[in-house]
């Protein structure tokens with residue numbers, strides 16, 4: 001693993017390279033050193049943006065504000081979406097319904113998928129896997145409802161930078177090595193909710209998660225032999241974050257965020273994605289990689305689409321047994337608001353996302369592509385005639 005390896009040559013530092021750490025790809029971020037960024041151009045202006053403990057905290061606070069101050073009555077969310085997030089949007093004073101849209105359908109305007117709309121409606125549009133840039137602007141010009149965009153999967157995309165939405169939200173902890181964090185801003189300059197208070201329980205969760213990230217760093221460096229304790233803390237904090245009253249971001253994450261080289265890390269993610277795609281090639285008929293539909297897009301990860309759920313599940317298990325931890329974004333078999341479109345369920349059952357973030361360089365991604373290809377070959381050999 002070669003995360004920002006440029007600090008490792010500093011002779012005043014202990015040399016983590018001298019320890020032979022275990023291999024691992026994906027899963028939660030650990031703490032690692034980095035060269036700080038300069039002034040970063042973000043889609044949000046720090047004076048008017050509000051920073052939250054999580055993406056869900058940002059959304060829930062905005063929804064409560066919208067109901068009280070802007071007459072919001074109904075929220076429309078994609079039927080292809082994280083069901084834990086959909087569940088968190090319920091109970092905030094407005095009716096929540098799905099509308100039929102999913103990844104790879106970015107050339108369609110979301111408005112064309114709606115059966116009806118009107119004043120009091122709010123539409124949530126998601127940049128799925130950082131691949132998309134739907135034709136939102138024409139829609140906004142003739143809108144009779146407000147639009148919230150979710151930029152979690154690529155918060156610094158050209159789409160986010162040029163958005164004309166009423167509101168934008170992003171969970172920052174999904175693409176950045178932060179124990180907590182989400183952001184809310186209004187490209188339209190609408191006055192938003194008051195800054196949230198820091199919930200002491202949230203602060204305790206963020207600190208425990210940072211402890212887990214630090215312990216994971218020691219594990220990856222080969223210093224600590226077991227992952228049990230930090231995994232336990234990761235799972236327990238993940239289960240609690242975003243569920244209390246909407247909190248501000250922890251001071252720890254606010255400080256880290258202000259020092260992060262956001263643009264450089266985004267470029268590294270793009271280079272890692274490109275290296276994976278090149279090495280993976282089109283040689284595998286058993287898997288396709290979803291590619292960006294938007295110019296300048298920088299995918300969250302390499303999203304593979306396998307030929308069947310069975311192959312996806314076999315690949316996932318085989319990769320986990322080799323310490324590669326892919327993500328399923330998102331399981332739709334227990335929908336919170338009724339069934340999703342069959343083609344969306346089908347995609348969610350055949351997809352697998354591999355991390356491409358700043359923790360990895362092109363060589364890591366080439367090695368990963370080779371490992372995935374070999375594993376796929378082994379699987380297709382063992383399932384032939386089965």
Ligand SMILES: Cc1ncc(COP(=O)(O)O)c(C=O)c1O
Pocket residue numbers: 053054055056057082085126150152153171172173174181182242
């Ligand atoms: C697209 C998207 N939006 C929002 C969220 C919610 O973020 P958080 O877990 O920080 O509440 C997630 C989390 O997985 C997500 O993937």
